[in-house]
Amino acid sequence: MTARIAYADVEVGTELPARTFPVTRATLVRYAGASGDFNPIHWNERFAKGVGLPDVIAHGMFTMAEAARVVTDWAGDPAAVVEYGVRFTNPVVVPDDDTGAEIEVSAKVAAKLDDEARTVRVDLVARSAGVKVLGLSRAVVRLA
Amino acid sequence: MALDQSFTGRTYPPTEPYEVGREKIREFAVAIGDANPAYTDPAAARALGHPDVIAPPTFVFSITFAAAEMVTQDPKLGLDYSRVVHGDQKFRYSRPVVAGDVLTVTSVIESVKSMAGNDILDIRGDVHDAAGEHVVTAYTKLVARAPEEDK
Secondary structure, three states: OOOOOOHHHOOOOOEEEEEEEEEOHHHHHHHHHHHOOOOHHHOOHHHHHHOOOOOOEOOHHHHHHHHHHHHHHHHOOHHHEEEEEEEEOOOOEOOOOOOOEEEEEEEEEEEEEEOOOOEEEEEEEEEEOOEEEEEEEEEEEEOO | OOOOHHHOOOEOOOOOOEEOOHHHHHHHHHHOOOOOHHHOOHHHHHHOOOOOOEOOOOOOHHHHHHHHHHHHOOOOOOOOHHHEEEEEEEEEEOOOOEOOOEEEEEEEEEEEEEEOOEEEEEEEEEEEOOOOOEEEEEEEEEEEOOOHHHO
16 A cells, blocks of 8 residues: 555645546446446436436445545555445436536545554545535545 | 344355456446556556555445345345435445455344334445455445335
């Protein structure tokens, strides 16, 4: 494990570079295939609306994967993430057009946990169309 | 109908081994749009100290969630899967998943609760490699919403 960021160089409040991730229907079809999650709420508008959703929604695990990229890109080595958890608070609604939806992710160092293990807690916020899509979103990251 | 809370603590037998392939990791990395070379280039992964390409942090969910079907499809538990939504997800890693890993998952029902007519099921999936070493544990909270007529 070879994190690029040194524990000594971060403070509580240090912001990670924020990112915006696009998601279209094509993204969801590809993710369904790669992950093996073929639940029709993620690709079939008729089915999604039939179960009371506003439209097709993104896989929660897709949103969780996108949010993780803010942390792994910052840390350098994805293996620096030793713990990662989220709550799925609202769905990412993905319309059937060429632009789809966007997932905006910001993150900051919320705590320095352990000087020996050089671990920090990063708190993430993910929003789409103005609503929070991930809550209690936290990663524990082991720095250099 | 509330789930049987006596299922709390129940452990299911380990899954058949899942062999992690480089190309499956690549397919997943492309699907999440992540160009990190640690996922696709063995030399880049080795430069970070890994024996081969590693998987993105959430990759293992496909394996643990398939394993959790033993729980969610258990006729004795009687979960109405058409009403289930994914509430929370957490991973605790001992090390990253690496191409070539042969992984087994042991699923445990950590708790069964009913709140306001909803059934809340916490499932833990302990993932071990071929040597029996711990790789990662996945914690999955599923919420089965109450049927309309019960409200």
